Amino acid sequence: MENFDVIVLGAGAAGLTAGIYLSRSRMKTLILDTGVVGGQINLTHKVANYPGTGEISGRDLALNMKDQAREFGCKIISQADIIKMDLNSDIKTFEVDDEGIFSSKAVIIATGGKPRELGLESEKKFKGTGISWCATCDGDFFTGKDIAVIGGGNSALEEAVELTKYANHVTIIHEFDHFQAYPWAVEEARNNNKISFLMEQTVTGFTGDEKLSGVRSTHKITGEETVTPVEGTFIFIGYIPNTEAFHGASFLNDRGEIITDESMSTNVPGLFAAGDVRQKRYRQITTAVSDGTIAALSSINYIHSKH
Amino acid sequence: MLRTNLPHLESIDDFKTMLESGKKFAVVCGRMGPMCIPVYDAMENLQPKYEDIKLMDMNFDGPTAAKTIRALPETRNFNGLPFTVYFNEGKVVAATSSIQTKAQIKEILNSKMQ
Numbered sequence: 001m002e003n004f005d006v007i008v009l010g011a012g013a014a015g016l017t018a019g020i021y022l023s024r025s026r027m028k029t030l031i032l033d034t035g036v037v038g039g040q041i042n043l044t045h046k047v048a049n050y051p052g053t054g055e056i057s058g059r060d061l062a063l064n065m066k067d068q069a070r071e072f073g074c075k076i077i078s079q080a081d082i083i084k085m086d087l088n089s090d091i092k093t094f095e096v097d098d099e100g101i102f103s104s105k106a107v108i109i110a111t112g113g114k115p116r117e118l119g120l121e122s123e124k125k126f127k128g129t130g131i132s133w134c135a136t137c138d139g140d141f142f143t144g145k146d147i148a149v150i151g152g153g154n155s156a157l158e159e160a161v162e163l164t165k166y167a168n169h170v171t172i173i174h175e176f177d178h179f180q181a182y183p184w185a186v187e188e189a190r191n192n193n194k195i196s197f198l199m200e201q202t203v204t205g206f207t208g209d210e211k212l213s214g215v216r217s218t219h220k221i222t223g224e225e226t227v228t229p230v231e232g233t234f235i236f237i238g239y240i241p242n243t244e245a246f247h248g249a250s251f252l253n254d255r256g257e258i259i260t261d262e263s264m265s266t267n268v269p270g271l272f273a274a275g276d277v278r279q280k281r282y283r284q285i286t287t288a289v290s291d292g293t294i295a296a297l298s299s300i301n302y303i304h305s306k307h
Numbered sequence: 308m309l310r311t312n313l314p315h316l317e318s319i320d321d322f323k324t325m326l327e328s329g330k331k332f333a334v335v336c337g338r339m340g341p342m343c344i345p346v347y348d349a350m351e352n353l354q355p356k357y358e359d360i361k362l363m364d365m366n367f368d369g370p371t372a373a374k375t376i377r378a379l380p381e382t383r384n385f386n387g388l389p390f391t392v393y394f395n396e397g398k399v400v401a402a403t404s405s406i407q408t409k410a411q412i413k414e415i416l417n418s419k420m421q
Contacts (some may be wrong), residue, residue, distance in 0.1 A: 033411075034343055035345055035408075036348045042341035042344065043341045052311045058341070059339075059341065059344070078348060078352075079348055079349055079352040079409050081409065081410075098356070127385035127387065127404075127405055128385055128386060128388070128403065128404025128405035129384045129385060129386055129404060130386055131387075132386070132387050132405065134340070134341060134342050136340060136341065137340045137341060137342040137343070137387070137388050138342070138386060138387050138388060138405075141387070142386070143387040210384045211384045211386070212386075226322075232385075232386060
């Protein structure tokens with residue numbers, strides 16, 4: 001068994017920031033991530049509002065954070081298959097497939113979130129053959145074609161505008177009669193003559209044989225059914241927290257988010273949470289970084305007071 | 308060339324050699340994007356466990372991909388990066404489009420490549 005002061009679960013903005021602060025404070029720190037370093041930052045084509053960096057790609061920002069954490073001595077394991085964990089004991093333990101058993105005095109959960117899916121059977125069928133969650137990755141497959149964007153937040157509207165660089169036409173399908181996005185994002189989409197809007201819709205399914213051919217939706221008030229003929233659909237309807245591994249835990253709310261106090265402590269001694277996985281209103285890279293900092297400092301205090 | 312630690316399949320001749328050898332191999336055909344990087348990473352991670360299967364990558368935008376992976380009937384309807392194609396005894400035994408988890412890749416390696 002390899003012993004650490006703190007184990008951080010998740011290598012997104014919150015987890016890497018915690019790793020930087022902990023390692024710099026000479027805490028022996030391990031970051032375990034079930035995916036790749038960077039988390040959701042990797043999905044962001046351009047980050048324009050992170051202070052001090054100017055415009056930077058999400059991937060580059062993530063790699064900078066990783067390098068900074070490593071320079072201070074933080075150990076990072078990505079693609080970690082956590083087979084077993086004990087978060088409730090004084091000394092927390094993790095068994096990771098192919099890597100071994102790791103223990104720590106404190107744990108910070110910073111597992112972030114993942115794109116929300118509609119949960120329709122036909123959505124699974126067309127994953128990779130018409131339905132995508134990443135405009136940066138798959139936008140050019142739809143050059144000259146008609147596509148749909150589902151959602152009404154900032155991501156949906158910004159990506160819809162981005163996708164007009166490739167697509168012939170973009171139909172934004174949204175469940176309400178208004179958008180949740182910032183006014184400037186709405187204005188930009190409304191001013192784009194390649195974008196049209198289908199409001200107050202419930203998406204009920206996707207049509208097509210081998211490839212996607214349309215989005216089926218019904219009007220929420222009139223019940224009128226519409227099939228929007230498209231060859232591609234991008235879904236941006238928010239995120240859900242990555243907390244399946246903690247199902248049933250006392251620190252989760254009914255949406256699966258982790259409840260913490262302002263020091264990022266959960267109701268389990270020595271267990272902290274940071275970033276998008278927490279119950280909170282604003283989810284930005286900057287707020288994740290802030291959470292990661294607070295969680296790191298709180299876990300250091302906890303270790304000093306207990307051990 | 309992709310910035311990964313996987314061996315790169317760069318020419319049509321190399322691809323044909325692999326295919327004609329009858330060896331087990333998988334090719335992740337993509338770019339350096341957020342849906343592709345996790346798949347390369349998973350393959351790099353899994354390679355030591357599957358010594359009899361060669362896990363490789365290929366640049367999606369290169370001429371080799373256009374005439375090999377992207378020209379396969381199995382990838383004809385794919386619209387999500389990366390395209391991952393698994394070969395055994397010269398034949399395609401599985402193909403996936405878009406991001407896959409390490410567990411999903413393991414499942415294919417265990418069920419279709421043994």
